[in-house]
Amino acid sequence: xxxxxxxxxxxxxxxxxxxxxxxxxxxxxxxxxxxxxxxxxxxxxxxxxxxxxxxxxxxxxxxxxxxxxxxxxxxxxxxxxxxxxxxxxxxxxxxxxxxxxxxxxxxxxxxxxxxxxxxxxxxxxxxxxxxxxxxxxxxxxxxxxxxxxxxxxxxxxxxxxxxxxxxxxxxxxxxxxxxxxxxxxxxxxxxxxxxxxxxxxxxxxxxxxxxxxxxxxxxxxxxxxxxxxxxxxxxxxxxxxxxxxxxxxxxxxxxxxxxxxxxxxxxxxxxxxxxxxxxxxxxxxxxxxxxxxxxxxxxxxxxxxxxxxxxxxxxxxxxxxxxxxxxxxxxxxxxxxxxxxxxxxxxxxxxxxxxxxxxxxxxxxxxxxxxxxxxxxxxxxxxxxxxxxxxxxxxxxxxxxxxxxxxxxxxxxxxxxxxxxxxxxxxxxxxxxxxxxxxxxxxxxxxxxxxxxxxxxxxxxxxxxxxxxxxxxxxxxxxxxxxxxxxxxxxxxxxxxxxxxxxxxxxxxxxxxxxxxxxxxxxxxxxxxxxxxxxxxxxxxxxxxxxxxxxxxxxxxxxxxxxxxxxxxxxxxxxxxxxxxxxxxxxxxxxxxxxxxxxxxxxxxxxxxxxxxxxxxxxxxxxxxxxxxxxxxxxxxxxxxxxxxxxxxxxxxxxxxxxxxxxxxxxxxxxxxxxxxxxxxxxxxxxxxxxxxxxxxxxxxxxxxxxxxxxxxxxxxxxxxxxxxxxxxxxxxxxxxxxxxxxxxxxxxxxxxxxxxxxxxxxxxxxxxxxxxxxxxxxxxxxxxxxxxxxxxxxxxxxxxxxxxxxxxxxxxxxx
Numbered sequence: 001x002x003x004x005x006x007x008x009x010x011x012x013x014x015x016x017x018x019x020x021x022x023x024x025x026x027x028x029x030x031x032x033x034x035x036x037x038x039x040x041x042x043x044x045x046x047x048x049x050x051x052x053x054x055x056x057x058x059x060x061x062x063x064x065x066x067x068x069x070x071x072x073x074x075x076x077x078x079x080x081x082x083x084x085x086x087x088x089x090x091x092x093x094x095x096x097x098x099x100x101x102x103x104x105x106x107x108x109x110x111x112x113x114x115x116x117x118x119x120x121x122x123x124x125x126x127x128x129x130x131x132x133x134x135x136x137x138x139x140x141x142x143x144x145x146x147x148x149x150x151x152x153x154x155x156x157x158x159x160x161x162x163x164x165x166x167x168x169x170x171x172x173x174x175x176x177x178x179x180x181x182x183x184x185x186x187x188x189x190x191x192x193x194x195x196x197x198x199x200x201x202x203x204x205x206x207x208x209x210x211x212x213x214x215x216x217x218x219x220x221x222x223x224x225x226x227x228x229x230x231x232x233x234x235x236x237x238x239x240x241x242x243x244x245x246x247x248x249x250x251x252x253x254x255x256x257x258x259x260x261x262x263x264x265x266x267x268x269x270x271x272x273x274x275x276x277x278x279x280x281x282x283x284x285x286x287x288x289x290x291x292x293x294x295x296x297x298x299x300x301x302x303x304x305x306x307x308x309x310x311x312x313x314x315x316x317x318x319x320x321x322x323x324x325x326x327x328x329x330x331x332x333x334x335x336x337x338x339x340x341x342x343x344x345x346x347x348x349x350x351x352x353x354x355x356x357x358x359x360x361x362x363x364x365x366x367x368x369x370x371x372x373x374x375x376x377x378x379x380x381x382x383x384x385x386x387x388x389x390x391x392x393x394x395x396x397x398x399x400x401x402x403x404x405x406x407x408x409x410x411x412x413x414x415x416x417x418x419x420x421x422x423x424x425x426x427x428x429x430x431x432x433x434x435x436x437x438x439x440x441x442x443x444x445x446x447x448x449x450x451x452x453x454x455x456x457x458x459x460x461x462x463x464x465x466x467x468x469x470x471x472x473x474x475x476x477x478x479x480x481x482x483x484x485x486x487x488x489x490x491x492x493x494x495x496x497x498x499x500x501x502x503x504x505x506x507x508x509x510x511x512x513x514x515x516x517x518x519x520x521x522x523x524x525x526x527x528x529x530x531x532x533x534x535x536x537x538x539x540x541x542x543x544x545x546x547x548x549x550x551x552x553x554x555x556x557x558x559x560x561x562x563x564x565x566x567x568x569x570x571x572x573x574x575x576x577x578x579x580x581x582x583x584x585x586x587x588x589x590x591x592x593x594x595x596x597x598x599x600x601x602x603x604x605x606x607x608x609x610x611x612x613x614x615x616x617x618x619x620x621x622x623x624x625x626x627x628x629x630x631x632x633x634x635x636x637x638x639x640x641x642x643x644x645x646x647x648x649x650x651x652x653x654x655x656x657x658x659x660x661x662x663x664x665x666x667x668x669x670x671x672x673x674x675x676x677x678x679x680x681x682x683x684x685x686x687x688x689x690x691x692x693x694x695x696x697x698x699x700x701x702x703x704x705x706x707x708x709x710x711x712x713x714x715x716x717x718x719x720x721x722x723x724x725x726x727x728x729x730x731x732x733x734x735x736x737x738x739x740x741x742x743x744x745x746x747x748x749x750x751x752x753x754x755x756x757x758x759x760x761x762x763x764x765x766x767x768x769x770x771x772x773x774x775x776x777x778x779x780x781x782x783x784x785x786x787x788x789x790x791x792x793x794x795x796x797x798x799x800x801x802x803x804x805x806x807x808x809x810x811x812x813x814x815x816x
Contacts, residue, residue, distance in 0.1 A: 011041065012325075012512075018049055019516050025051070032057040034304035040318045121301075123197045126181075126188035130214075131221045133181040134252055135231045142234070189213070195408070198299045205405040206272050211253060211262050216274060218249045219289045223296050247285030260285075272402050273395075280395075298406070306403045311396050314388070317379035317414075323364030323504035324371065325483075326476040326511075332368065332468070339464070340369030343410045343443050350436060351461035352443040353452065359416045360503035361468035362445045366412050377410045378403060383417035385427045397431040401438025411442040415452060429455045470584075473497045473504065480507040484514035484534070486527040496532065498580045499623065500539040500656045510534040532622065539655045540624055546633055547626035547648045549657070552619035559613045560734050560763065561724065568722045569613055572600050573620045575719070576699055597696040599717060601664070603707040604724030607764025610703040611662065613724070617701065618658045626652050627660045634685075642688045649692050656698070664702035665709040690714055727763060732756040735763045739770040744777075745784035758807060759793055769796050 009017055014029070021027055029045065029052055031038045042054045192200035203213050221228040222243050229242035236248060250259035263269060263282060270281050276290040277283050290296075297305035307318065327336070343352060343366075354362040370377045380400060385393055404411040413432075418424055435442065436459045446452040453461070478493035488496070502510065514534035519526040543549055556569055575598045583589040583596060602610035618625045626648060633644045652659045693700055694717050704710060715721070727735060733756035740747065759766070770784075772792035777784040786807070794804040 012320075014041075014045065015048065016512065016515050018045065018052060023049075023051065027052040028055065029053070030055045030057065034307075037304065037307075037318065039308075121197055121199075123185075123188045123192040123199050126185045127199060127217050127220075128224060130178075130181040130185040131217055131224070131228065133178045134218070135221070135228060135235075137178050138235055138252055139231055186210075198301070198406070201406055201408070202274075202295075202299065205408075206268055206274075206402070208268050209262065209266050211259055212266060212268050214253055215246075215249050215263065215269065215289070216291070218244050218252065219275070219291045220296060220299060223291070223300060241288070243288040243290055245286050246283050246289050249289060250285070273399060306407065309399055309403070311392070312399045312403065315380050315382070315384045315396055315400070317381050321360075321363035321367050321379065321505065322508040323360055323476070324367035326479040326504055326508055327364055327368050327468075327472070328479055329472070329475055332365065332472060333372065336365045336369035337372050339365055339443075340373055340375075340410055343369075343412075343441060344373075344408075345441070348460050349462055350439075350441060350459045351456055352441070353449075353461050353463045354443055354445045354467065355447065355449050355452070355463065356466055357447060358467045358503055359414070359445050359447060360505040361472070362443075363412075363414065364504045365467060366410070366443065370410055375409055377412050378407075380411070380413045381417060382413060382415045382428050382431065383419070385431060386419055386424060388427065390427065390430055393427050393430050394434045397434035398438065401435050401440045404440040404442070405438065411440060413442050413444045415444055415446045420448075420451070425451075425455060429457075432456055468504065473502075473507075476504045476507045477502075480511040481528070481531050483511040484527065484531040486514075486525070486531045488528065494580070495577075496535060499621065500535040501654060502535060502539055506538045506541075507535070510538040513538065536622070536624065536656075540657060541655075543626065543651045543655055543657070544647050546644050547628055547651065547659075550615070550625040550627055550660070552615035552625060554612045554615040555619050556613075556616035558738070559609050559616050560727065560731055560738065561609065561613070565722055565724070568720055569617055572598060572617050572699070572720055576621055597693075597698050597700065598719055599693055599696070599700045600702070600720035600722060601707070601710075601715070601718050602701060602703045602722050602724055604705070605726055605762055606705050607762030607766075608724035608726065609763050610724050611660070612763075613722070614658070614660050614701040614703065617699070621658070621699070623699075624655070624657045625660045626655075626657045627662060630663075641685045645685075645689055645692055649696055652698055652700075653696070658699040658701060659696075661700070661702045663704060665704045665706050686714075690717060693717060726760075729756045732759070732761075732763075732766065735766050736770075739763075739767050740784065744774065747784075747786060747789075751786050754807065755789065755793075758805060761796070765796055765800075769793050772796070 005017065018027065018029075027049070031042055031054060038056055042056055045052060046054060189200060189203060194201040194204050202208065202216070208216065222232065230239065232244050232248070233239035233241055236245065246260070246263075247256065250256035250263075253259050260282075267282075269275055273280060273292055274295055275283060276292045277287070283289060291299075294305045294309040307313070307316065327333070339352075356362075366377060378400065385396075388396070400411070403409075413435075415428065418428060432455055436457070444452060444456075449463075474490070474493050474497045477497045478488055478490065481488045481493065481496070510531065511534070514527075514531045517530055517534065520529055520533070523529045540549060556566070556573075559566070559569065561569075579596075579598075589596065602613060604610060615625065628648060633641060633648065635641050635644065648659065651657070733752050736752050736755050759769075761769075769789065769792045772795060773784050773788040776788045776791065790807050797804055
């Protein structure tokens with residue numbers, strides 16, 4: 001064994017700890033907790049690391065008592081050794097589960113649990129005594145004369161003797177004992193705490209009547225003691241049946257007709273799916289009366305049983321939403337506490353609507369709020385309803401509402417990821433309507449206010465104000481950097497928050513990602529640079545394939561332009577860096593409803609460095625580029641092109657990338673006269689792109705060789721227009737020197753001047769010539785010489801359809 005940390009390791013840090021252990025070592029992980037909390041985490045760790053095995057110790061009671069018969073260190077180590085031997089197996093073969101249950105004082109005896117044996121749950125003890133008295137009274141009243149054998153194999157006297165085997169049983173009249181047990185049960189239910197006893201919580205949260213509560217107990221009886229199963233078999237005259245029927249329960253509780261009518265009138269047993277039947281109605285009189293398995297398990301003390309309901313797990317998010325750890329300010333704690341208090345309050349209010357674009361901020365606030373009250377939320381993600389049948393959606397919603405009422409846990413519904421289609425809306429509408437029928441309060445996180453209000457119907461709702469302030473993202477960036485080991489200033493945090501538009505959950509993921517990466521070698525500030533790289537990686541996550549993501553490799557120093565053009569590139573960089581100061585600090589945003597972003601056009605002949613300059617601008621800002629791919633964006637189907645354009649701009653906005661549109665005249669040409677449907681829709685696409693660029697708040701760079709072909713309306717929306725001229729002789733000489741590394745050639749100053757004077761090509765062509773000459777020299781195992789460049793130049797001229805030229809190096813020296 002290896003001591004990894006000299007402290008308690010939080011669950012959220014286990015992944016980081018596992019990654020710190022060399023991959024060559026086999027690891028064993030012991031996870032203790034409620035089954036619903038550990039199952040998904042264990043699956044994730046098994047998938048992330050193939051050489052780890054997991055021993056899960058599932059807690060199924062509030063009170064844990066380790067006894068001699070329970071798992072010990074020796075058996076634990078033996079189990080771990082067995083697991084390690086399976087390290088190359090499938091994930092399901094690398095997990096071993098063991099349940100830790102509460103051991104009561106009387107659990108080893110043959111008697112039924114009594115009130116003295118379960119001091120922690122007096123209501124359960126009273127319920128067991130009531131069940132015992134009712135069943136004993138019913139069995140004792142069975143006639144055993146005339147040679148009858150009730151149940152065919154066991155006589156009534158045998159069952160009575162079995163039930164009378166309890167120590168300390170009084171000789172009171174059986175009927176009187178039932179009345180006393182019933183009275184004690186009523187008193188215990190009245191005095192029970194709903195927070196501590198699931199039986200009391202079920203009775204009150206689901207508004208069960210006295211008859212319904214007692215039917216619930218009789219249905220629970222087979223789960224409490226095997227002797228009750230035999231009793232029910234005798235009463236049903238069939239020992240092969242170990243579960244009560246509705247007809248038997250009605251007989252035991254009074255007049256069967258009246259009991260059945262009362263149950264049908266109130267309908268709570270069927271409404272809340274407390275009984276295990278597919279129809280959702282009361283079963284027939286002779287059908288088995290079984291409790292829904294998750295409910296039965298929860299009533300007996302397994303706190304995580306409802307979370308394991310297969311009909312609700314499809315929409316439930318068991319792992320906490322990230323971001324809460326970065327909300328460290330007092331004002332966020334106050335907002336979180338107020339929000340959760342409203343969510344757990346009472347009254348006619350049904351829905352609390354949490355809207356806006358910062359959905360991660362709402363999730364983080366709710367997670368912080370439930371942490372403050374030491375609770376766990378019920379997280380529902382409506383995106384998981386995609387493709388689910390309407391009947392299953394209704395059943396799922398009802399069970400989610402039942403769980404919320406039984407546990408009292410705050411219910412949060414995340415609707416942000418749901419598809420915006422008519423079919424998806426139908427499913428969400430059914431889910432919300434069914435959930436509204438359960439009368440439980442829920443918070444709904446959304447982005448489209450009109451859509452969610454339409455889906456909610458007429459139920460009462462309240463819209464909360466804006467979530468986290470802009471300063472919260474700055475504080476979150478600083479807290480995330482600190483968590484990644486990088487101490488940064490307030491100004492640096494502001495720059496990171498502005499440059500990488502991550503929400504608070506993205507910042508926390510970037511922090512975790514940075515902690516898992518090695519420090520970059522030869523970096524001046526390695527921890528800071530590692531954190532910034534993680535932010536950049538998280539910002540670009542989820543970018544669609546409609547655009548090509550490019551990491552800039554050139555800087556502005558590599559771009560050779562006249563001084564005035566170079567100054568314009570610097571202004572573009574400053575417009576992005578200082579955008580927050582001018583727009584927010586100096587309040588210019590209020591005067592710019594549109595055009596808050598920076599749009600620049602680079603125009604000039606091919607090879608003059610337009611794309612290189614775009615990369616230099618992006619690298620100066622330390623951001624990536626999304627290059628628009630026309631083959632993927634333009635579609636032959638009406639409306640698809642606009643959707644694709646919108647997707648690319650949204651991706652760029654969320655990731656903080658710059659948009660690069662090469663050869664922009666192909667998409668933004670002058671709108672033509674409408675002669676057919678093709679012309680009309682082509683003009684619509686151009687108009688939509690113009691509108692989308694005007695509303696865009698990031699950096700967009702367009703390049704073209706033919707400025708005159710661009711639509712005049714488009715030029716009006718540009719903030720910068722940079723002309724890239726053909727290079728003159730002095731500029732060409734500098735380009736030649738840049739393209740030929742110092743130790744790769746044998747050229748002197750005269751040769752460079754001759755090349756610059758004779759070859760009137762742009763930088764792109766010069767780069768192709770030097771690259772071709774380099775391969776020729778490498779094949780001859782010599783440095784690049786003048787002859788290699790002459791050959792490569794004439795080959796480039798031939799490619800361009802130009803005649804070859806002769807070079808006289810001595811002429812160049814004479815001129816020099």
